[in-house]
Amino acid sequence: MSKIRLKDYEGTPEIKRADYDTQLVALQYKLQLIQAAYITQGLRGIVAIEGWDAAGKGGLIQRMTTELDQRYSDVWSIGAPTKDELNHHFLWRFWAKLPGCREIAIFDRTWYGRVLVERVDKLIPKPDWKRGYDEINDFEAQQIADGTRIAKIFLHITQREQDKRLRERLETPYKRWKTGPEDYHNRSMRDAYCEAYEDMFDKTSTPHAPWTVIAADDKKTARIAAIEAVIATLGEDVDLTYPPVSPELRALAEAALGVTLKV
Numbered sequence: 001m002s003k004i005r006l007k008d009y010e011g012t013p014e015i016k017r018a019d020y021d022t023q024l025v026a027l028q029y030k031l032q033l034i035q036a037a038y039i040t041q042g043l044r045g046i047v048a049i050e051g052w053d054a055a056g057k058g059g060l061i062q063r064m065t066t067e068l069d070q071r072y073s074d075v076w077s078i079g080a081p082t083k084d085e086l087n088h089h090f091l092w093r094f095w096a097k098l099p100g101c102r103e104i105a106i107f108d109r110t111w112y113g114r115v116l117v118e119r120v121d122k123l124i125p126k127p128d129w130k131r132g133y134d135e136i137n138d139f140e141a142q143q144i145a146d147g148t149r150i151a152k153i154f155l156h157i158t159q160r161e162q163d164k165r166l167r168e169r170l171e172t173p174y175k176r177w178k179t180g181p182e183d184y185h186n187r188s189m190r191d192a193y194c195e196a197y198e199d200m201f202d203k204t205s206t207p208h209a210p211w212t213v214i215a216a217d218d219k220k221t222a223r224i225a226a227i228e229a230v231i232a233t234l235g236e237d238v239d240l241t242y243p244p245v246s247p248e249l250r251a252l253a254e255a256a257l258g259v260t261l262k263v
Contacts, residue, residue, distance in 0.1 A: 051155030
């Protein structure tokens with residue numbers, strides 16, 4: 001597997017608005033079909049999203065989930081662990097958030113904090129975060145062995161684009177809640193994060209759970225590419241033929257509705 005280097009994912013071409021709208025609707029429909037198959041067949045899926053601050057994770061999740069049935073999908077926004085969570089193994093807090101049968105779980109940041117922020121900010125000893133790579137690989141392998149599909153998406157933006165978006169968040173009143181001092185602390189550590197990200201790709205982009213890096217300077221282009229990647233993973237080898245209407249239900253419906261069903 002070739003090495004992933006972030007500099008290879010810069011210079012996103014812009015997509016035309018009409019093309020974006022058309023492609024987005026088609027992709028959202030495909031996700032609906034996949035979710036319907038998960039529900040009827042008892043399947044499970046995880047979408048794990050990482051990326052720079054202001055890289056577009058929230059906008060991607062919004063477009064990805066807008067047509068999904070919320071009863072069978074969850075979005076988990078992962079922040080710093082609580083005091084109680086710190087008293088357990090770092091993966092403990094994620095077990096309760098894993099999807100059950102018929103469900104898709106989307107993680108806005110993930111268990112990779114162990115080898116990212118905890119590494120960069122020296123929150124834990126080096127041996128602990130270095131051990132984290134194997135622990136994460138084993139954790140994901142367990143889920144896959146149990147039938148869960150995992151799509152791992154990383155949104156990459158250049159420093160110039162990040163600065164543009166951080167400024168926009170401060171200058172747009174209703175977006176100010178999205179930013180804070182931590183964004184500027186993380187920005188000051190960009191070189192350290194680049195190294196941590198690329199080590200993460202090298203050590204955890206496994207054959208059974210590879211990373212997909214998306215060039216995200218253009219938000220619309222990135223959304224299309226990311227949703228396509230999610231569909232490719234969650235939809236792989238999924239039977240999209242659906243069970244027929246039972247004769248009993250059909251007879252009941254036709255009698256109640258006074259029509260002949262076209263099924």
